Amino acid sequence: MIRVQQEDFNVQSLYECLVEENKTGAVVMFVGLVRQFADLPKEQCSFELEHYPGMTEQNLSSIVTEAKGRWELLNVTVVHRVGTLSVDDQIVFVGVSSAHRAEAFQACDFIMDYLKSRAAFWKKENQGSDSKWVSANIRDEESLERW
Amino acid sequence: MQNVNVVFFASLKERMGIASYEAQLNLPVTVEELKHKLSKELNNGGSLLESGIQSSIDFEFSRDTDVIPENVKEVAFFPPVTGG
Numbered sequence: 006m007i008r009v010q011q012e013d014f015n016v017q018s019l020y021e022c023l024v025e026e027n028k029t030g031a032v033v034m035f036v037g038l039v040r041q042f043a044d045l046p047k048e049q050c051s052f053e054l055e056h057y058p059g060m061t062e063q064n065l066s067s068i069v070t071e072a073k074g075r076w077e078l079l080n081v082t083v084v085h086r087v088g089t090l091s092v093d094d095q096i097v098f099v100g101v102s103s104a105h106r107a108e109a110f111q112a113c114d115f116i117m118d119y120l121k122s123r124a125a126f127w128k129k130e131n132q133g134s135d136s137k138w139v140s141a142n143i144r145d146e147e148s149l150e151r152w
Numbered sequence: 153m154q155n156v157n158v159v160f161f162a163s164l165k166e167r168m169g170i171a172s173y174e175a176q177l178n179l180p181v182t183v184e185e186l187k188h189k190l191s192k193e194l195n196n197g198g199s200l201l202e203s204g205i206q207s208s209i210d211f212e213f214s215r216d217t218d219v220i221p222e223n224v225k226e227v228a229f230f231p232p233v234t235g236g
């Protein structure tokens with residue numbers, strides 16, 4: 006399941022959708038949160054996440070298809086929020102289920118690495134009355150090399 | 153000549169001052185050729201030539217040397233992605 010949405014998500018419900026009775030031996034989940042990024046009260050800080058409707062979903066789908074080709078997986082769920090978010094809000098969920106833990110750990114790590122550099126999302130930080138677009142991190146691109 | 157929808161995102165959209173533009177093109181052309189054409193046609197179009205600007209053709213990431221085909225629906229330009 007792949008979803009790009011403004012509303013928050015419930016980790017417990019997403020977990021339950023990943024489990025298949027009698028088949029699942031491992032579920033690995035990653036949740037990304039908005040961390041405090043400025044020396045200001047958190048009420049004065051927010052994030053804006055822009056995406057490219059159509060392309061973003063296609064990017065995520067390609068990443069998940071690639072992961073399913075590399076590892077034997079049961080279910081994969083990716084939920085990414087867009088719009089305005091506050092400090093401590095959940096941004097992204099990646100969940101992978103499989104028969105064994107090694108596949109689930111690796112696939113989850115792989116999907117997050119590719120999501121950072123190969124999916125059409127852009128973050129903007131608002132600090133009080135100032136705002137600035139977040140620059141891409143060279144380490145995110147470099148981390149793709151291990152795959 | 154053919155009309156092709158070109159869209160812009162994030163900081164590039166703000167610098168260009170527009171979210172989309174109908175470009176008149178003699179297809180096929182490369183992404184790089186489109187960038188140079190728009191850099192002359194649009195106010196602040198020079199932003200398209202800055203290093204790191206990425207592109208897509210019909211929702212697939214593309215490179216400057218990629219050819220925009222005659223049946224194209226949409227081309228996009230944007231800064232490096234920062235999701236997750």
